[in-house]
Amino acid sequence: MAVDKVMNVIRRKLAFGLVALVMGLGTQTGVAQAQDAASILKLAFDNWRADSSFARVQMTIKRATGTRNLTMESWTQGSDKALVRFVKPARDAGNATLQLGSQTYVFNPKLNQVIKLPASALSQSWMGSDFSYEDLSRSEKIITDYTHKLLSTKSVGGKKVYVIESTPIKGKPIVWGKQIVSVRSDGVLVSIAYYDQVGKRVRIMSADKISTIGGRPYPTVMTMRRDGKPGLFTRITTLSAKFDLAIPKYIFTRSNLQNPRN
């Protein structure tokens, strides 16, 4: 029971991270001018941080035991405020996560209680999933904690794609040996591959579908696959999204977390 609760909590948290990541990568402006690898990434991520967004997102988790579909709504403001609320299925509806800076609150309607998550609970991986909280909440670290090298440029569907190898700076708390990031010239993320320290690929997140949503090109379907676990994946599908909208302040409050006003 306790394990279930923690896992649920982590799942919500994860969902939040995913949404933040996907939303962020979509809300770009042109970075085509940037030539070196670091600035290509920096521009893409800088744009992501400043924006506000609202989206309806579906998460599909395929595991050996079956497939699970969750639908959630999310609001983000800058890089430090976010609210994610599950709306489907009924079993999970009402569960919500609020992040304010480094503090994370979780609301569980069955307990009718807001729990402030200890940092250590967040650092645990979500069992059976292809994501961990780890790589989601701090994606922006890929700018500051890595050195970047432009490996190649290629053309996919008429768009220029930069393939960048990001290697962690020595001493930074990053477990990956390297990451290979593909970014389209308009700032849309195409894929991120994670490699272990001996150079073996561990997992890859890729944009399966890039289409226009909320008035901009956006990776509407993103899938995380783990090497060595064929057929299993976690997929994020953005159903609808709005960008750069004015979000009322009350959205990111604990009272709204517990008693939704929208």
Added chain:
Amino acid sequence: MIDTLKTFGSLAWRNLWRNSRRTFITLIVVSVGLWSILFFNSFMIAWTQASKQATLSVLIGSGQIHAPGYMDDPSIDRLMQPPDAALTKALNAPDITAWATRLQLPGVVVSEYKTLPITIVGVDPALERKVSSIPGKVVKGRYLKDVSDDGIILGLNLAKRLKTGLGRRVILMSQNVEGKLAEQSFDVVGLFDADKNTEDFYAFTGRTAEQAFVGLKNQIAEIVIVTPDTVNVDTTVKNLQAAAPKLDVKSWRKLSLFLAASDTFMQGFIYVWLGVVFALMAIGIVNTQLMTVFERTQEFGLLRALGMKSRLVLLLVAMESAVMIGVGVLLGIVMAAATIWWLSSGVDLSAFAAALEMFQGGQVLYLKYQPQAFIQFSILIWLLGIIVALWPARRAAKSNPVDAMRRLT
């Protein structure tokens, strides 16, 4: 009276050699019986001692000192300052072999593949070598160099579960002094081979390296002490408690209730087991004694017919038994002592290391003489042998000499 005893002494001695085969069998039964009791007693005690020692020497030590409340909630909020002058003096007392300070904090270890909960132990390697067996169990790489070594030592099984290895880095996370999440990259410099629990739940780094990692100045989580077997650890605990009244001093019996319980259980078990062995040996000795006395019913009848008092017949039998069993007991003591002496340099069980790991047993047993057992069991066997012989002898001596000679009794 002295003359009678002298006569009976030589009579008894001759009787013993009149049927040397019978005497020989009794001697073997008694000596082997006593030898097995004494040897197994020593062996079992060495075994329990070794397993206890092996378990304690991993991390627990003979006792530990913590800040109050740390045992219930081993978090960064329940730490203590390094020992002050009074406590240091108490720790340097002659009945404490060694002591070391540690910073033990809960955390998680992250590799490319997995995130697992662990206890991060910051140690002072020079002191740790004297209190813990972990430094000697590093099978790959090296142990920590000094107190500021920021490498990390992982258990073999943990490294396997994390799919990491020597020379790679892992990320440790723990709560820092401000209550926020601290994370830092640590290079895996060594892997240790201990029991699975220890391998899975403990990772070791330099103490000051860990203090820097979580933002501590010089607070520690515990002081571990080691006392020799001969010292009563409760007295040591009392002395330390007096030197540091505000801290929580506990002996290993309080720290590891399971170990204390199993220690008590094993002590009881040894006695039960020895009781069983003793009963079996006693049956063997009784049987032989009964046989030898019943065989001589005719002889006792003849002695009675010649006018010997039944009391003196009993005395004769008692003297014979006392000498024979006495020699057997002495032989048994010598055999047991020789075996224990031969094995006292250590019985190496490392061939069964894998099987023993399950019991957290020691791999080398050091057998010791148990003087109390030597005296107790020897006297018990000796008395038992004599008493048992007297019963059939009494029947023979009390019976009608004619019937006895005709073997009617």
